[in-house]
Amino acid sequence: MSRRMLANSSAVSRLTLSRRTFVQGTAAATASLLLGPPAFLRGQNLNSKLNLAIIGCGGRGGANLSSVKHENIVGLCDVAASTVDRVGQQFSGAAKFTDYRRIYERAKEFDAVVVSTCEHTHAFATLPALQLGKHVYCEKPLTHSIWEARVIREAAAKAKVATQMGTQIHAGDNYRRVVELIQTGAIGPVREAHVWVSRAWGRQSAEDAKTHKDIVSVMERPAGSSPIPAGLDWDLWLGPAPERPFHEVYYPGPKWYRWWDFGSGTMSDLGSHWNDLPFWALKLKTPRAIEASGPPPHVELAPASMQATYEYDAREDMPAVKLTWYQGVNKPTIWTEKGIPQWASGVLFIGDKGMLLSDYGKYVLLPESNFKDFKPPEPFIPKSVGHHEEWLQACRTGSPTTCNFEYAGLLTEANHLGNVAYRTGKRIEWDSVNLKATGCPEADPIIRREYRAPWKLI
CATH class of the missing domain: 3.30.360.10 (Dihydrodipicolinate Reductase; domain 2)
Incomplete structure (x- = not known):
């Protein structure tokens, strides 16, 4: 064997929130637009494919979607309408949203969710899926805070569904x-x-x-603002974060x-x-x-x-x-x-x-x-079998995932x-x-x- 060995590259509150309370508690001042068809594409008998809802379609979301696109993509959501429109061209039968909460109003129509929003909304997009008994893949880091991580851990333990955080190198x-x-x-x-x-x-x-x-790095919060990109729901993008004017130093990721x-x-x-x-x-x-x-x-x-x-x-x-x-x-x-x-x-x-x-x-x-x-x-x-595939297999069979x-x-x-x-x-x-x-x-x-x-x- 060579001297250098190279491997191949490759007590917190219990979660008793009702679905209605969640929707009311997190409702934004203005409901976002439903962009697509009035119903999810149905495909329960489509070659045993899973019905997936995708929350966050740009950036990492696009990469995650690419890894699961062989399944039945029934819903697409992104706070930028232009992103939903662009990605939706590949999945013409999928319902399109800018507000992920609208997806959870149709929970009977999908099996699992892929969450690729910004870090500060990970927990908000993930928790209702767990409460509804849906399998979840969430991009890293799992949450924005320690308390949120504990909430999600407890909810996942209670739900007993297939979960995976997006630390892809773990599969190497x-x-x-x-x-x-x-x-x-x-x-x-x-x-x-x-x-x-x-x-x-x-x-x-x-x-x-x-x-x-x-490396170009902003040193302080900008005093002014930038024009909000067409189709971006800035208030919804902010979500639970403190309000501030839109500026290009924050978006896109x-x-x-x-x-x-x-x-x-x-x-x-x-x-x-x-x-x-x-x-x-x-x-x-x-x-x-x-x-x-x-x-x-x-x-x-x-x-x-x-x-x-x-x-x-x-x-x-x-x-x-x-x-x-x-x-x-x-x-x-x-x-x-x-x-x-x-x-x-x-x-x-x-x-x-x-x-x-x-x-x-x-x-x-x-x-x-x-x-x-x-x-x-x-x-x-x-x-x-692959980081995403490991999760998809777990959704179907109950097999374990390594980044649950x-x-x-x-x-x-x-x-x-x-x-x-x-x-x-x-x-x-x-x-x-x-x-x-x-x-x-x-x-x-x-x-x-x-x-x-x-x-x-x-």
């Missing part, structure tokens, strides 16, 4: 081989792990600007995710992909404590660069571990001192017997000289905790049962924020 062979190596002790017990990404989208420091000169009102920055976005690997391999769930550092937090904008360290207690057969996240210009000391290969983004596991460095498509055991005769275990995590909302909810909660520690500037001692940062009341409105009236989740 490389992650599976790394998980097998860590869990079979290839580098011994792991007590330290590091995750870094080079992306520097957000409010930039002077150091960010020097290192990432090609991914501009919005730099702003705390709509997203959570690089941490929750890329963290869903990169922290996924140690979360899976090290059997992580709930951190005991979190502390973060970076430039002074901004009230409106997520940072381009920062880092956060999580402390996890011992789990099953694994010892306590510290996991540190870095983004932008921040990197682990062992990286800056050239103690490991200079990969732009990566995951480093440090064990008692060596190290494992991985990215999306490859890994290497370090120091390589120590592992020249190493033989990896026989693969025991089955090859994925129980797993994804815990991962989302942990990622958001990094931002809580950063924004409060305090070490967080985390009370997971009560969703409280012990002794840090200023964290409360970040953990669970107030919604713009009349929007309510539960």
Whole structure:
């Protein structure tokens, strides 16, 4: 075997809200337009295809739709009417909407929902589907806040439907081989792990600007406004977020995710992909404590660069571990001192017997000289049928998914905790049962924020 081993690329409120209460509680001031035919395309006997409703058709929504378009697409929804019209040309029989709540008024006509809205409306588009017993695929991050993640986890557990968060790289062979190596002790017990990404989208420091000169980043909220694009329902796009005039710095995506009102920055976005690997391999769930550092937090904008360290207690057969996240210009000391290969983004596991460095498509055991005769275990995590296909198969058969909302909810909660520690500037001692940062009341409105009236989740 070669020295470098490469893998192939590839107690919270219970959810008792009635459907009518949900619709009334989240009703916008003006109902959005029903754009298409008066009924969903019916196809229950169409080659056993699933009837799918697609909420969010542009950007990531378009990519998700492309992966499930072989099913029976019965409903299309996007707050931009032009997007619905454009995408609808491929699915002429599908009903077309700009308001996802109209879809749920016809719940009997579909089996499952694909949610690809902006982060701040994920929970609002996902929860009614779970309450109605519909299968759900939701783009990452699962929710905009920790409290929302707990609500969705509980609702999914109660619904017992097929769920999947859109962390597509989870289906790749490389992650599976790394998980097998860590869990079979290839580098011994792991007590330290590091995750870094080079992306520097957000409010930039002077150091960010020097290192990432090609990144254009807004520094403050614009004073004026821009003309609202024709067909965009801006009020509906804002949804539960605080009201503000439309401006092109927020829309279209991914501009919005730099702003705390709509997203959570690089941490929750890329963290869903990169922290996924140690979360899976090290059997992580709930951190005991979190502390973060970076430039002074901004009230409106997520940072381009920062880092956060999580402390996890011992789990099953694994010892306590510290996991540190870095983004932008921040990197682990062992990286800056050239103690490991200079990969732009990566995951480093440090064990008692060596190290494992991985990215999306490859890994290497370090120091390589120590592992020249190493033989990896026989693969025991089955090859994925594909991230979307895994969910579709689960909808039909009840088979498991690997990024179900129980797993994804815990991962989302942990990622958001990094931002809580950063924004409060305090070490967080985390009370997971009560969703409280012990002794840090200023964290409360970040953990669970107030919604713009009349929007309510539960």
